[in-house]
Amino acid sequence: MKYSVIPSIALVMTWGVSSAIAEVESLDPIKITTHDWSGQIITTTIMGEVLKQAGYNIEYVQADYIAQFAGLKTGDLHVAMEIWETTGREAMDEAIETGNVVSLGESGMIAIEEWWYPSYMEEACPGLPNWEALKDCADVFSTAETAPLGRYLGGPVTWGGFDEERVEALELDFEVVHAGTDAALFAELESAYQRKAPIILWLYEPHWAPAKYEGKFIEFPSYSAACYQDATIGVNPSAAYDCGKPTGPIWKVAWAGLSQKWPGAAQAISNFNVSNTEMSAMISKVDLEGQSVEVVVEGWLSANKDRWVSWIK
Known part of the structure; x- marks a missing residue:
């Protein structure tokens, strides 16, 4: 998963896109979490900047990957863009079972x-x-x-x-x-x-x-x-975790109240989709070429305008 955390993200972009969502339901900030690896910050920044183009007020909040679920349950945090099947599934399932957190679907990336x-x-x-x-x-x-x-x-x-x-x-x-x-x-x-x-x-x-x-x-x-x-399952009948890690989708999750307070934003986040190939290329630009997350995200948005505009229609 992972790289340098940027404490704040401030992209100023003018795309000539009129608000794709006719009325922004609330100008209260939608709090989207960032973690400690480049890919997650890129994913989050793409989504956040797209929502800004739709007129939403976005706040990026640095949070611990697993501990963030406490804030998502209470509504102090609103959106997490990358929950990996490999390491986050148990915490995600527990949070969803409370009824206070919901899945907004797969991100398109496979972990x-x-x-x-x-x-x-x-x-x-x-x-x-x-x-x-x-x-x-x-x-x-x-x-x-x-x-x-x-x-x-x-x-x-x-x-x-x-x-x-x-x-x-x-x-x-x-x-x-x-x-x-x-x-x-x-x-x-x-x-x-x-x-x-x-x-x-x-x-x-x-x-x-x-x-x-x-x-x-x-x-x-x-x-x-x-x-x-179950300790009895697997090659060691006396211990659990006697197997490899799971593989599978990288999920998007949100506070259950998101779809009531910001239904347009919830739909846009559900529509978000990028591939492993796209994300690996963007991570490479940040981690290997030394480009900033802001520059990489702006480049992706510029090259994929028709695509992300469809997310917010």
Whole structure:
């Protein structure tokens, strides 16, 4: 998932678009959350700027990925543009079950998040990408801080993912070490890759890294909801989480009151749709080319005007 947070987003664009929604139902700010990775900030900024073109008052609010559901339940926050099937589904389902949060559908992007290693590690750990190979070669992934255990470099703690539980359930001789930020995660990958140094870490799509670096995701036992919930299900009959992470859509969710207070905005957000390919290209421009989120979003809006105008009709 993820990169640098921008505390405020101020794009000034004049597209010559008259308010596509005849009457904006309320000028109270619609509070849309931003998190700590570039793609989510890009997604959120595209949607927010489109809603501004329709006349809505938009406020971007930095929030924790999982903890944001508390604010969405109470209506203190209104919209979250990226809830990943891989890491956010349980929190999303719990929030929706309260009746205070609703799904606004899929974003068009499909999430993959899993352990990943560079291809050059296959010589030191034969049998990869099968997860069972890690049982015999954890030590080749060790560092001074984890030896004799291998080191798995996880994402920031706020991303969730149950990696500690997975290590224990699958009886892997690994220590999970969390990167402090998305930027730190990929900086360490870049450094290791250039030196052909041992590394295994959290990687995800949509993102530029799986295209830039040659490597593979670990093939854990297939995910099932039962594997996460029932210790008797899976390869270890005594522990849950003895399987890989799920894959699936990246969802949009909202405070249940959104469709009553701002029905036009709720429909526009439901209409939002971008692909993995589009998002990976935009993330690359920000993370690799050093372009600002504002510039990248403005470029996308300029190139896709007919498309986003249809969202707000």
